[in-house]
Amino acid sequence: MKANHFKRFARRYIQLLAAVLYNCNFKGFATGNIWQGSTKGLCAPGLNCYSCPGAVAACPLGSLQTALLSSKYKFPYYVLGTLLLLGLLLGRLICGFLCPFGFLQELLHKIPTPKLQKSRVTRALSLLKYVILLVFVIAMPLIAPVPGFCEYICPAGTLEAGIPLTLLQERLRALTGVLFTWKVALLVLILVGCILCYRAFCRFLCPLGAIYSFFNPVSFFGIRVDRSKCIHCDACVRHCKMDVKKVCDRECIQCGECIASCPVDAIHYGVGRPARQPSAPTGREAFGKPAAKTVLRIVLVVLIIAFLALGLSSNGFQDVKNKAIRICLECMGIG
Amino acid sequence: MKHTNWIRFVCIALATVMLAGGATGCAGAGESTSQEVWVNDSSKEGTATDGTSKEGASQEGSSKEASNEAASGGTQNANFPDRANATTGEGQVKVLKEGDVAPDFTATLVDGSTFTLSEHDGEVVLLNFFATWCGPCMREMPAFEKLQNDGLEGVAILCVDCMEEKKTVDTYVNKEKFSFAIAYDEDGVIGKYYPTDGIPYTLVINKGVIAKIYLGARDAETQYKEYKGAIDACLAE
Numbered sequence: 001m002k003a004n005h006f007k008r009f010a011r012r013y014i015q016l017l018a019a020v021l022y023n024c025n026f027k028g029f030a031t032g033n034i035w036q037g038s039t040k041g042l043c044a045p046g047l048n049c050y051s052c053p054g055a056v057a058a059c060p061l062g063s064l065q066t067a068l069l070s071s072k073y074k075f076p077y078y079v080l081g082t083l084l085l086l087g088l089l090l091g092r093l094i095c096g097f098l099c100p101f102g103f104l105q106e107l108l109h110k111i112p113t114p115k116l117q118k119s120r121v122t123r124a125l126s127l128l129k130y131v132i133l134l135v136f137v138i139a140m141p142l143i144a145p146v147p148g149f150c151e152y153i154c155p156a157g158t159l160e161a162g163i164p165l166t167l168l169q170e171r172l173r174a175l176t177g178v179l180f181t182w183k184v185a186l187l188v189l190i191l192v193g194c195i196l197c198y199r200a201f202c203r204f205l206c207p208l209g210a211i212y213s214f215f216n217p218v219s220f221f222g223i224r225v226d227r228s229k230c231i232h233c234d235a236c237v238r239h240c241k242m243d244v245k246k247v248c249d250r251e252c253i254q255c256g257e258c259i260a261s262c263p264v265d266a267i268h269y270g271v272g273r274p275a276r277q278p279s280a281p282t283g284r285e286a287f288g289k290p291a292a293k294t295v296l297r298i299v300l301v302v303l304i305i306a307f308l309a310l311g312l313s314s315n316g317f318q319d320v321k322n323k324a325i326r327i328c329l330e331c332m333g334i335g
Numbered sequence: 336m337k338h339t340n341w342i343r344f345v346c347i348a349l350a351t352v353m354l355a356g357g358a359t360g361c362a363g364a365g366e367s368t369s370q371e372v373w374v375n376d377s378s379k380e381g382t383a384t385d386g387t388s389k390e391g392a393s394q395e396g397s398s399k400e401a402s403n404e405a406a407s408g409g410t411q412n413a414n415f416p417d418r419a420n421a422t423t424g425e426g427q428v429k430v431l432k433e434g435d436v437a438p439d440f441t442a443t444l445v446d447g448s449t450f451t452l453s454e455h456d457g458e459v460v461l462l463n464f465f466a467t468w469c470g471p472c473m474r475e476m477p478a479f480e481k482l483q484n485d486g487l488e489g490v491a492i493l494c495v496d497c498m499e500e501k502k503t504v505d506t507y508v509n510k511e512k513f514s515f516a517i518a519y520d521e522d523g524v525i526g527k528y529y530p531t532d533g534i535p536y537t538l539v540i541n542k543g544v545i546a547k548i549y550l551g552a553r554d555a556e557t558q559y560k561e562y563k564g565a566i567d568a569c570l571a572e
Contacts, residue, residue, distance in 0.1 A: 034532065070467035073506040074499075146470050175551055315500050322498045323468055327533040329551045330470055 011097060011255060018046065019100035021056075023160075028053030032168025034327060041321035043082045045090065046099030047208050050324040051331045052160035053168070058324040060086070061154075061208045062331060065137055065147035066323050078316020081307030083211060088300050091219030092212045095202055096253035101156045102202055105194040116197040123243040125204045126251055133207035149207055150330045151179070155187040157331030165332060172327075175334040183333035198241040202253065213250035218293050218300065223247055223254045224270030235261050414456070415543060421528035430530055433548055437462070437540045438528040442495060442518035445508045450516055455491045456543040459569040461562055463494040464526060464536040467507050472535040475552040476513065478559035482566070483515040490566055492516060497534060498523045537562070541569035 006013075022044050025035035035056050044057035060083055067076030086094060095102050109115070116122070132149065140148030150157055162183060166173045193200040202209050216222070225247050236247050236258035243251045247258055247267060259267045311317075419426025421440035431437070437460075441451040452460065463479065465472035479492050492515040496504045501519050508517055520526055529536070531550065539547040539562065547565045552558050 066468040066470075069470055069473065070503070070507075072510060073467045074503045141470070144470070145473050151470070171550070319468065319499070322466065326531075329533050334551060 012103075014097045015100075015103035015106075018098045019048075019103055022046070022048045022100055023052055023054030023056070025054045025056050028055075029164065032165055034165075034325070036325040038321065040324035041317040043079065043086070043320065044098075045086050045094040047101045047154075047156050047206065048099075049154070049157040049160040049328070049331050051157065051165065051328040053164055055160070055324075058320050059156075061137065062147070062150055062157075062328060063320050063323065065141045065150055067319070068138065068141035069145045069147060071142065074314070074319075076311075076316070077307045077314065078311025078320060081304055081311050081316075084300055084304045084307065087212050087215030088219060088297065088304065090212075090221050091216040091254065092209060092250075092252060093219065093222050093254040094212055095206075095209050096255035099202075099208075101159075101206075102199060102253070105199045105201055108191060108194040109198050111195045113195055118198075118241065118243050122197070122203065123245075123251075126243045128204050129206055129210040132205055133210040137207045147330050150328065151333070152182070153186065153205065154331060155183075155190045155201060157328070158183040158187040158333060161328065162332035162334070165327065166334075172332070172334065175329070177334065180333040199253075203243060203251070209253075216248055216250055216252060216254075218297050220297075221271050222269070223252065223256065223258075224268055226266045226268070229264045229266035231264055231266075233263065235263060236267060418453075418543075419528055421525045424524075426528075428528055428530065431538070431545055431548065433545050435545050436543055437538065437545050440525045440528065442493070442520065442525060445504060445517050445519070450491075450493055450518060452540070453543070458489045458491050458542075459546075459566050460538075460540040461490065461492045461566065462529075462538045462540055463492075464497050464529060464531065464534050465494055466497045466499055466534060467503060468499075469534050471552040475535060475555050475558040476511070477555040478562060479515050480513050481555070481559050482562060483513075485563075487566065487570070489570060493518060495520050495525055497526055539565040539569060541572065 027033075028035055032053055034051055034053055037056065039056045040050065040058055042057045043060040043063050044055075045060070047061060048055055048057070048059055050058045050062055060079070063079045064076070064083065067079040070076075090098075132153065136148035136153060140146045162180060166176055166180070190201050190205070197203075237244055239258050239261035240247075240252070241257070242253055245251075248254070256267075256269065259269075415436045417426065418436050419428065419438035421438050426438065429435075437452060439451070439453045441449050443449055452462075461479070461482065463472075465476070467473070476494075479494060482490070483492055494515065495518045496507075497520060499521070501521060504517065504519055518525070529538070533550055535549075535552045537549040537552070538545050546569050549558075549561065
């Protein structure tokens with residue numbers, strides 16, 4: 001009974017634990033002051049605004065944008081190395097287990113209302129997050145220079161930093177304007193969207209999920225399909241609420257909900273080398289040959305080691321910390 | 336390994352990593368009088384507004400008084416006997432508000448010369464804290480260049496980089512070719528005495544006394560008008 005309960009709610013507990021651990025500066029919620037300890041030099045895996053009064057780590061997406069802003073003067077080895085490391089280790093398992101904003105969206109979706117089911121339209125809309133990644137996260141900081149996603153879109157920044165800090169600090173309220181109003185309106189729209197549509201922000205808008213999705217085929221931890229057992233009934237795909245075409249494709253957040261739906265117990269969590277089972281007679285390999293994946297992993301490991309070594313030796317940790325210990329006015333929509 | 340075992344493994348690993356990190360952070364935050372410790376106090380004392388707050392207005396009298404005191408001759412720091420000095424570490428670190436005496440410091444500029452604030456106590460000093468990763472900071476930089484090009488007499492402009500490597504600041508300055516003074520503050524020595532929980536953070540200092548404080552910035556044109564207005568007001572006194 002106890003084991004069944006844990007098995008059923010394990011992901012929820014991990015999501016809750018991650019959300020609490022990312023935001024364990026509880027005093028900050030009372031005082032309105034953000035955490036300024038050394039841990040702010042570390043990037044948390046999931047989307048969690050570093051200007052949240054409770055946050056004890058940096059947001060990987062915010063750190064990436066600020067690093068790109070100054071990339072003309074200093075290459076962002078440390079942030080890129082961290083993102084590659086997280087991606088290679090966990091891929092979108094982070095979305096399914098370690099993202100507080102993903103957790104919130106799942107809870108909102110439990111509110112009983114008519115729900116929008118996945119379809120070709122939602123599958124097409126899932127490409128939007130790659131456009132946002134390209135335009136708002138990469139191009140705008142490099143060209144404008146503006147951390148476009150933080151400033152104009154990020155609902156986590158508005159919810160976790162903008163609203164609480166403007167409520168707690170009167171002097172910040174004086175700085176709010178049209179941009180803040182826009183961000184609050186967008187937040188409300190996104191939250192309502194998440195009630196009606198499962199993980200709407202993750203599926204259609206989140207550029208961090210878009211980054212991690214590139215690593216799903218090669219990540220060390222995650223969902224594995226035993227192709228020797230798989231009967232290609234597609235029960236897993238039908239059961240999944242995300243816009244997946246195959247288990248563990250770019251849209252798969254590796255939540256493991258499909259494990260129970262498999263009639264032949266072919267899906268499980270795994271670690272290590274990519275699956276080497278032969279492909280189905282009529283099916284297609286989702287992500288290329290295992291040998292190619294192994295080569296890609298080796299290249300990524302070399303890149304990660306090089307980037308992190310260069311980043312740490314060039315004060316990268318301190319750079320991320322220096323940004324994250326200050327209130328991000330852009331995140332709050334008052335930049 | 337079974338599904339539940341993996342979940343347990345991830346759960347324990349996550350908890351261990353984050354708790355270890357948290358413990359390190361706690362130790363780091365508590366070990367010294369680093370800049371960030373002081374930044375925390377800002378909301379308690381309520382400063383760094385947009386410069387138009389009632390609080391600012393109420394302190395106008397004391398600001399003028401202190402300014403007159405500064406202008407009345409003698410050695411510069413003799414006018415402010417309790418003046419804090421960031422370079423020597425003397426004096427109290429506190430969250431600054433309009434009307435306070437600006438803490439003294441000597442900064443090394445990117446051209447190799449130095450800038451000592453107290454040497455400019457007879458002037459209006461526009462002091463800005465920025466970083467190259469800060470979008471609003473980058474956007475408002477042309478405002479300082481325009482003010483510099485205005486050639487205002489009795490006005491000094493200084494932008495202090497917040498805790499970035501010299502190499503990064505040098506690359507920035509060489510690329511942008513700004514003509515106003517830009518200073519390093521690699522260790523945050525100056526920033527410690529000018530605590531703020533956000534940048535850009537700009538102070539208009541009139542004869543050694545803080546006349547206006549700005550937190551954040553909009554576009555360069557807007558900021559130019561803001562700063563120009565504040566400087567003109569100080570010069571008219």
